[in-house]
Amino acid sequence: MIKRFISLEWKQFKRSSYFQKGLAIKILLIFGALYFMTAAFFLGISAFFMAEEFVKDVDPFVTINNYVIYWFLFDLVFRFFMHQLPVMNIKPYMIIPIKRETVIHYLLGKTTISFFNLLPLFLFVPITGVLLFKGYAALSALTWLISMLGITLCNNFLNFLINKNNVFFYSLLSVLAIFIGLEFYDIYKVSKPLGVAFYSLYTQPYLVIIPLIAAFGLYKANYSLVRSGFYLDGAISKKTKAVTTENLSWLDRFGSIAVFLKNDIKLIKRNARPKQVLMMSFIFLFYGLIFYTQETYREMPVFLAFASIFVTGGFLLSFGQLVPSWDSEYYKLLMSQNIPYRKYLESKWYLMVVAVAISFILSTPYIYFGWDIYGMIAAGALFNIGLNSFITLFGGALNRVPVELNVKAKAFSNTQGFNPTQLLIALPKMIGPMLIFYVPYKLIDFNAGIIALAISGILGIALKGVFLNKIEAVYQKGKYKTIAAFNEKK
Incomplete structure (x- = not known):
């Protein structure tokens, strides 16, 4: 048998x-x-x-x-x-x-x-x-x-x-x-x-x-x-649970994208897989302890730039890479509504921005290792907001693998929503900040590297409209292929 x-x-x-x-x-x-x-x-x-x-x-x-x-x-x-x-x-x-x-x-x-x-x-x-x-x-x-x-x-x-x-x-x-x-x-x-x-x-x-x-x-x-x-x-048999509703009216200040933000927050609170990813993103805050506590990495600051991306970018790298797979179970319904695709993408961007900002605030204890380290984390946060967030959204256009929200699998080992293309998209998110920091650091000094990393993020924020327009065009082009892919079930 x-x-x-x-x-x-x-x-x-x-x-x-x-x-x-x-x-x-x-x-x-x-x-x-x-x-x-x-x-x-x-x-x-x-x-x-x-x-x-x-x-x-x-x-x-x-x-x-x-x-x-x-x-x-x-x-x-x-x-x-x-x-x-x-x-x-x-x-x-x-x-x-x-x-x-x-x-x-x-x-x-x-x-x-x-x-x-x-x-x-x-x-x-x-x-x-x-x-x-x-x-x-x-x-x-x-x-x-x-x-x-x-x-x-x-x-x-x-x-x-x-x-x-x-x-x-x-x-x-x-x-x-x-x-x-x-x-x-x-x-x-x-x-x-x-x-x-x-x-x-x-x-x-x-x-x-x-x-x-x-x-x-x-x-x-x-x-x-x-x-x-x-x-x-x-x-x-299925367990019966009391149904609760949430207004989340405090999100109305975001205007037309508020409905999407409310939907994402409810999705995270009510489903198993997003909760696991949220917990995993919190663990990323401690990633800096691997690098900032070792004198060896102090002598190789380019690895500190690498670590600074992870400290504030846990949610962006884990939750963000599965956009739009999180909405795969109702994506067809979502796309049949009379709503601008741009607003949908903008809501995801704001969600990642808020997560990076919260992670940066929670990373304040890293001041213990020195203001240069905290400055590096701040620059990494700006890079995450200004560039990594858009790279992540662009990668989502190529991700057509559905995610089952209530599958109680491990956040680290669950490969739903994963495809090898994400590995290629991850390269600029990891290597990019290291290169941007390393060149000014080598030519000038440590502070110049931090400033260059921060300025690159600020420029990305300034070009937000341009980036979102380009990304929207990619999503629109593959819209029906994404809908067809999300209809497949394992």
Whole structure:
């Protein structure tokens, strides 16, 4: 029966009208997966020697165990954002004589066959190989490897449970932040007692049973959770929710584009996918911490310009790139109304401008790193408003892949609305500000680069009318092709 399930899912994938587009995206994802696997492999090979180099007079394997907890915590957070839980259309199987236990076991078994469970192999197997090469006890090293893979499976099934309750996820994120804070400021070395626990999986091989039992227990917990709702009436019934209306009259000051702004705000508040993207855009605010805290990047300011675009441009880059796909479910109705296309595009531009402005205000704590950094962020915000917003809108004219608003998929891994053309459109948004900053910086100084980046954004704002006219012409030309494309469903 499992073989039959696999055969049916392959036919569903292959016969889909989106097979070619989905295949192209999956090829890109495969290249990304190969990159991360290669990086993990080389990290696994070098981890022992790096620990030996940087932490003197301590067994390198002890050092590795002290920090392996962070791998698993980051793995769990990474899974929450990226790991799209496998699904299958189970309704047809509920009315034919197939044991529900078989279907549930198949669903849970699919979760173990994923990139997120394969990646740890490329890290822990090389570490184990180095341990054997260095003369560590073979049996203990192998049981340690099995324990690491058992904990990986625990993360896999724990992610299933966390997805059912966001409270668990935010609690986990808070714990991770506290651990890093305590470690970074030398308040308390959380890694040491946890490292002792992980190292004991090597010194006492019989403890391998603990992560294996934990993985089995989490599997049973998931099985019980799915089994409790595995009924036909539960699968087809719809929850009734109280209907609420919102006036949003404060948006009327924007005149004729107010109706579109109200529609977008309601879309974000009421639907799953836009909410996820909004949360993702907030996370972009912390992107600068990767660059502004490292002295290395201070010596390469062009990367600071790159970071400044992300700090204030999270919403623009994530939500904006899916214009007009957000409206795909009612795009035909929208285009049949007696409304100027220009107003529709202008409303999207104002929405992105407001989001950039709010992000800039929220980025005020970056003043801590110096006024030069904050000036860079301000210049990046102007560039986002004056140029990146129009580049994003232009890219939307080439994006004809629909988005299902209430599909509860991961904002980071959901490829609905994605097409490879967006990668080409993204290049000027990333490389452009770096070039505009770098040339004056190299010829004059740092401040000249900031001023050039800011002036480019101001010029874009001044030419708003010209840009919108050109973009409107492109949208009008492809209007009916876009309507036809949005009528296709996966």
